[in-house]
Amino acid sequence: MDATRVVLRTSDEPMIDALRRAPALSDVDEAGLLARFAAREIVDSSGSPIDPTTATTAGAPIYLYRDLPEEIAIPFELPVLHADEDIIVVDKPHFLSTMPRGVHVVETALVRLRREFGSDLISPAHRLDRLTAGVLLFTRRPQVRRDYQNLFADRRVDKEYRAAAPVRADLRLPADVANRILKDSSDLRARVVDGEINARSRVELIDGPSEATGGLAEYRLTPHTGRTHQLRLHMAELGIPIDGDPLYPVVCPELAALSESGDFTRPLRLVAHRLEFDDPLSGRRRVFRSTRSVV
Structure with a gap:
């Protein structure tokens, strides 16, 4: 699956604050975000890791992978x-x-x-x-x-x-x-x-x-x-x-x-x-x- 893409809406605030409010990441708590930052899993459009204190730029995309939810198997083939x-x-x-x-x-x-x-x-x-x-x-x-x-x-x-x-x-x-x-x-x-x-x-x-x-x-x-x-x-x-x-x-x-x-x-x-x-x-x-x- 592809990484989750989050488009920043504000400028000049800490990245962690902006991602904490992102609707697409509502199921990821602050500890989860910090763990991803520490693992260098949150990156910009060039693939470079981002620090949680990095200042945001409105309109810039940020990418990260979310944890997979537990899913019920769909018991039907896909011909x-x-x-x-x-x-x-x-x-x-x-x-x-x-x-x-x-x-x-x-x-x-x-x-x-x-x-x-x-x-x-x-x-x-x-x-x-x-x-x-x-x-x-x-x-x-x-x-x-x-x-x-x-x-x-x-x-x-x-x-x-x-x-x-x-x-x-x-x-x-x-x-x-x-x-x-x-x-x-x-x-x-x-x-x-x-x-x-x-x-x-x-x-x-x-x-x-x-x-x-x-x-x-x-x-x-x-x-x-x-x-x-x-x-x-x-x-x-x-x-x-x-x-x-x-x-x-x-x-x-x-x-x-x-x-x-x-x-x-x-x-x-x-x-x-x-x-x-x-x-x-x-x-x-x-x-x-x-x-x-x-x-």
Whole structure:
């Protein structure tokens, strides 16, 4: 995994004081910081060790490694759908984070792939929510990273998701949902607000409910934008929330707590089913599909 990067916000104060207040290091106490200083593990952008009394410079990045938290093992494989010298495409399982964040570090797709392929150069070209399964693309070389990341940033990737959700007899489908979504870092949930539209999704019914699916239907979801939790929120707005969603339409702490205690029996039934794009290097059309089912 990569070192934690902390960007200093102040100038001319002791480094130890600035790092003690850094939100990214809230789980590291002063003794832990001093131990890292003593071990010469806190460095500047050139890799030179820093003294705790060194004066800060606003905007300068500082790097250090954090202690790994204790993690519950995610008991699902990470199948590789495709690998070449430029990219790796995987079929991510539910509950596995794309990359290290919070208490999820080792049990992430990024760390698993770096270990499997023996390379610290692997990097995600985009992200999937921890609870969402499906097709996820990584780059293998820094030289090509921007080309593939820009595909997603510029919305040049055709995406198709599948979801399992209830049926509303009065809902006419297909339906196009368009509104404005905001997501604050301090809030677990995204929300719909007034203002210019920034989120568009299309919802189509693939197959109706049956006894075999527990009364749930299968839907095809096509996001035309990429806001955080967009599909989950749009399905809830239509009155057909995705099965297993702990946040929408209302927060369900009991459901959210299951996976954190090692119970993986209630996944969010949402899968990134297909990624399709013109390769930025070869120009060849690429199509990758998940093998995972939501019903």
